[in-house]
Amino acid sequence: MNGIIAFLTQYNHARRLNRFSNRKELEAYQKKAVEKFLKTVLPRSTFYCSYLEKHSIQEWRQFPIIDKSIMMENFDGLNTAGIKKEEAFKVALQAEKTRDFTPKIKGITIGLSSGTSGNRGLFLVSKAEQMAWAGNILGKVLPTSLFFGPKQKIAFFLRANSNLYTTLNGFKIQFHFFDLFSGLEKNVAELDEFQPTILVGPPSMLRLLARAQKEGKLSIHPIKIVSVAEVLDPMDQAYMEDVFQQRIHQIYQCTEGFLGFTCSHGTLHLNEDILIIEKDYLDESLGKFMPILTDFQRTTQPIIRYRLNDILTEKKDPCPCGSPYLALEYIEGRCDDLFYLKAKKEDKMVPVFPDFIRRAIITASENIEEYKVVQESNAKIHVYLLCEGNKNKIENQVRDNLYAILDQLECVLPELTFSYGIHLEKGAKMRRIQRK
Numbered sequence: 001m002n003g004i005i006a007f008l009t010q011y012n013h014a015r016r017l018n019r020f021s022n023r024k025e026l027e028a029y030q031k032k033a034v035e036k037f038l039k040t041v042l043p044r045s046t047f048y049c050s051y052l053e054k055h056s057i058q059e060w061r062q063f064p065i066i067d068k069s070i071m072m073e074n075f076d077g078l079n080t081a082g083i084k085k086e087e088a089f090k091v092a093l094q095a096e097k098t099r100d101f102t103p104k105i106k107g108i109t110i111g112l113s114s115g116t117s118g119n120r121g122l123f124l125v126s127k128a129e130q131m132a133w134a135g136n137i138l139g140k141v142l143p144t145s146l147f148f149g150p151k152q153k154i155a156f157f158l159r160a161n162s163n164l165y166t167t168l169n170g171f172k173i174q175f176h177f178f179d180l181f182s183g184l185e186k187n188v189a190e191l192d193e194f195q196p197t198i199l200v201g202p203p204s205m206l207r208l209l210a211r212a213q214k215e216g217k218l219s220i221h222p223i224k225i226v227s228v229a230e231v232l233d234p235m236d237q238a239y240m241e242d243v244f245q246q247r248i249h250q251i252y253q254c255t256e257g258f259l260g261f262t263c264s265h266g267t268l269h270l271n272e273d274i275l276i277i278e279k280d281y282l283d284e285s286l287g288k289f290m291p292i293l294t295d296f297q298r299t300t301q302p303i304i305r306y307r308l309n310d311i312l313t314e315k316k317d318p319c320p321c322g323s324p325y326l327a328l329e330y331i332e333g334r335c336d337d338l339f340y341l342k343a344k345k346e347d348k349m350v351p352v353f354p355d356f357i358r359r360a361i362i363t364a365s366e367n368i369e370e371y372k373v374v375q376e377s378n379a380k381i382h383v384y385l386l387c388e389g390n391k392n393k394i395e396n397q398v399r400d401n402l403y404a405i406l407d408q409l410e411c412v413l414p415e416l417t418f419s420y421g422i423h424l425e426k427g428a429k430m431r432r433i434q435r436k
């Protein structure tokens with residue numbers, strides 16, 4: 001019952017996208033909401049109890065900034081459900097093996113975030129939190145009302161089925177899950193049969209579907225297409241928008257929460273109705289920062305001043321939609337994928353933003369259909385290409401472009417190597433810019 005109320009409350013709030021007419025109103029609401037949240041949650045988290053002795057609730061911005069590794073180190077003391085890390089890992093890993101993705105302890109769902117084996121995160125959410133999350137996401141993303149609109153058929157490409165969504169079948173929505181691990185042909189045939197009105201999936205999969213549509217193997221006519229779980233590359237976006245003749249929307253979402261979504265103008269806005277975002281600037285003049293999240297809805301595993309390892313770029317001009325929520329130019333990817341190259345003049349490393357690499361490749365030649373760029377060492381970058389036309393010419397154009405930007409950044413120019421064809425590992429996240 002609690003779950004349904006949480007769902008409906010969030011759904012209704014999210015539906016009213018214009019409920020804050022300006023920044024000042026939004027910030028006043030956030031202040032009230034975060035203080036109310038901290039007052040109920042902090043005393044239940046032993047990790048934060050010690051900070052409460054030193055600071056009042058109003059001084060919460062003095063609390064430490066945490067990240068995934070600090071969260072994991074202090075897992076037992078941080079969560080308010082009394083769940084031990086060891087036990088949670090055991091349950092989560094067992095579930096991974098059996099591909100049962102709904103492991104629970106004491107009614108709390110355990111989520112395992114991706115990462116290298118030593119750096120995997122454990123996330124805890126209660127049923128009510130999940131329902132609130134689903135309400136918020138559907139309220140913002142559904143093009144029509146859950147109660148009064150036409151029935152929407154949502155095709156959802158996921159790593160794993162989630163029984164969360166199936167509990168929502170029965171409203172004016174019908175979910176159909178497609179397993180990213182299934183073969184493409186099977187998925188295409190099933191999708192063609194289902195005829196979704198809304199299509200949701202990671203861009204690497206959406207791109208394959210767009211190609212199938214272009215080749216006549218698929219014939220669907222969704223009214224909304226939403227990219228999730230991976231960085232949406234402008235090149236993929238343009239290809240899909242051309243095939244499906246509509247805007248590709250985005251949901252910015254990870255195990256740490258539902259963070260943002262695109263408005264009707266295609267601008268990505270952060271969910272400041274449920275989050276406070278502080279900015280840790282990587283380069284303020286370029287507007288590039290890592291977000292520090294305070295989520296005033298997560299009570300089981302509080303997310304308070306939690307730094308996410310993502311690079312975001314602020315939008316310079318206000319969005320024409322008028323939303324007071326922070327607008328982004330784009331999400332560039334994980335900080336782990338920042339390239340670092342030796343500086344020409346000094347003894348230091350120069351960070352190169354994924355966005356610079358991306359633009360250098362995309363603008364090199366119209367014949368490039370897809371790419372992947374991997375920094376293999378301090379002195380070596382490998383470029384994978386899928387292209388038509390004269391390979392030598394394209395390689396030279398890519399080299400010229402990349403060297404021009406790296407030279408401008410005063411880096412020692414790395415060795416550039418090329419190969420053709422891009423291998424997609426089934427079920428793995430696609431990263432077009434990657435540092436090894």
Ligand SMILES: [Zn+2]
Nearest residue numbers: 263267319321
């Ligand atoms: Zn907007």
